[in-house]
Amino acid sequence: QQQVKQSPQSLIVQKGGISIINCAYENTAFDYFPWYQQFPGKGPALLIAIRPDVSEKKEGRFTISFNKSAKQFSLHIMDSQPGDSATYFCAASGGSQGNLIFGKGTKLSVKP
C-alpha cells in the first residue's frame, strides 16, 4: 500500500522529442506528488510537484498530469534536450509528516 510504481526503468528520446514517465500509487491518503531530477553524484533536485486538487501543472517544459481516479500521475518533458539526461524519481507523501515514498527511478537519455 505504501509503494509507488514507476515506469519505464529507462528511456531513450531524441532531442526535441517528448519524454513521458509514469507513476502509480495505491495509498489514497497520499496528497502530495513531487518529481525529482538527479544527476550522477548529486542529490535529488525538486523539479515540479502537484496536489490532487488539480489535474495538470506546467512549469516551463515540464508538465505533471494527475489522474486521481486511476491513482496515476506522469511527467512530460517537452522539447527534450541532452541536458535533461538524468534519473527522474516520482514520489508521494500523505499526512502531516511529509516523508516521501519514492519510485525506483527512470534513467532518461536524450540523444542529440
Place this chain on the structure above:
Amino acid sequence: DSGVTQTPKHLITATGQRVTLRCSPRSGDLSVYWYQQSLDQGLQFLIQYYNGEERAKGNILERFSAQQFPDLHSELNLSSLELGDSALYFCASSTVLGGEQFFGPGTRLTVL
C-alpha cells in the same frame, strides 16, 4: 545549490565501525529528513525530525540513530556497520511539516 549541506562527502570505513553523518538544513527550515539510496533498495526514508523532536520513522535499522540539535543541524549515527550499509545517505529539509523537501549533496558511505 539547495542550501542543504552535508559532511563528509565521502566516508570509507570497516565493518563493525561507527560513523556520524552531519546535515545542516536550509536557513529557516525546521524539518530534517534522512534518506538512504542504494542500487537495490532505491531511495528510502529513514527518519524525520522537526524542531528537535523525532516525528516519523521509516525503514531505519536499530543500529542507526539520529538527532536534531538546538541549532537545527542533524546527525545520523550508524554503528556496527555491515557491508550492506554501503550507500548514499541524503538529508533533506523543509520549512514546515509536509512542505517541499530540498536535498543535500549526500554522503557516500563505503564499508569495507
